[in-house]
Amino acid sequence: MKNHLTISSQSFSISSEETFNNTWPYKPHFKEIAGFKMHYVDEGQGEVILALHGESTWGYLFRHLIASLSSDHRVIVPDHMGFGKSETPQDRSYLLQDHIENLEQFVLDLDLKGITLVMHDFGGPVGMGLAIRHPNRIKRIISTNGPTPLGQPGLVDALMKNGATSPWFSWIFKAYEKGILEQVLGQLDYNILSTLKLNGFENNDLITETWLQAYRTPFKTPEHTLGAIGWAKGFAEGAHQFEPVEAVTAKELSKKPALAIWGMADKTLQPEHFLPLFSEAFPNGKIHRLEGVGHYSLEDAPGEIALLIKAFLKN
Template identity: 65%
Template sequence: MIPSDATFAGTFPLTPHFTDAPGFRMHYVDEGPRDGEIILCLHGEPTWGYLFRHLISTLSRTHRVVVPDHMGFGKSETPTGRSYWLQDHVANLEAFVAALGLTGITLVMHDFGGPVGMGFAARQPDRIRRIISANGPTPFGQPDLFDRLTANAAVSPWFQWIAKAEDDGTLEPVLNNLGFNILSTLKLNGFENNAVINDTWIDAYGAPFATATECLGALGWAKGFPTGAHRFETPDPAADRTIRSRPALAIWGEADKTLHAEHFLPLFSAIFPSAPIERLQGVGHYCFEDAPETVSGLIADFLRRT
């Protein structure tokens, strides 16, 4: 776990907050006016709230931006004796939101934050005001979800490696040392903006995974796919109607090597057929790193218009 006061040479100068509501010490950023509209940013694999630092800077002038680190990531605790499947993270988020009393939420979801956020939306639809997917899948009971996951896995280097590594027993040894191979993992997934890579940046992304125990979160998210342990939430009819009525936006870096637009944007359009989709050429999986100004601007404009 990263020290609570770590700012990584001033690149993340944000006040740390903690809650024990999900049953472990969960870190979150809470910036902006207390009475502002709530933007809840959900990171994925293998990142943490640091991913959203540019977005926080942009939106916190006018909005309350809340950014939790999932269990096993960032400055949050990595408890032993807990499972790290999708359904666990959804339950953690539900407890977190209840503890903070958040309502009128705009979800901003990246990578695995998509399934976590949509799982939460299925359970708590009345708390959701808007949906923003930024290279984040939006599973919401679509009948072709499994087929799309399978088709994507066939062309994704990350998912191909996970399946092979789980089969030959190398998944744990590699991911248990994620702090030392964080850059190669990010590049495998489709990270394009090499100009931002320096020692501070690598330290910020590698620091949460200093020991094998601290890698339980990253290992769980990866291992849940080949083992079938992840459970995707299916909304009831009322939740489905509520979420489909919300304003939504998709932003997709088309150089994403892990989550291909052709397989995942149809999931978004199935829920929000008239919602805008911004496709960014030359931008990879980590769109918040590859094009932070562009992505932040698109989100800020969408908030103004809706």
């Protein structure tokens, strides 16, 4: 593996000190993980909250949650390899199993324990991969429009039904068949708004120049889009591997306090397919349905989500 000192600075697309007009005022931290530099925010003290983003976002998605929770908790928000302020190595694959491996090393290196997972989008299966490997390090599980695979028998069927009607997944499969998936996602610097909108947020007042710059800048060149391409391409090729789970581990995790907060206008991860899977995995879990809130629920309803999480953390 490459030593990070030999990796070109061009593998970073955002300056480590960039605040996007002080909408991201958090001190940057970096840790070398599997040959690349992973960026993360580490704010506050107390019980650990580990927030995991998905496609095509980065830690910026949790900016309001960090501000709300870091007064009483230690909030840690990493950027996955190829996203946000983390490096984008050119010689790696960007599949689910890669992100699970990276997150595991990150958590072990920081020796994080008593973790409350907050997961969005593909942060869900990445976080659940960590939980399956290290259930003793997990205290609570919170899904914010993020799947929570835990060996449920209906998982594959739900994924197929969702993929058949989801605009985002339908586009992925068609673009892959036409051979244009990498070309289009390689231009995320220019088409990030249409990509985010296809996945879905309902509050168009979010769209300011600063907001767009925050989500555009990680994908400055085609070389910086390998993370986004790898996640989409992995679905088209069936290359993602969900973490296998033994019955005893699934049972242990199923007893953890669990909360699903779901934007019900989510067309990317449709609630009728994924909320039943959450209930299967966590029979005693709580579900809060947010009407009129889209896939990027943490953008549409950050205040409401923060209040729900604060209340849940008292359990």
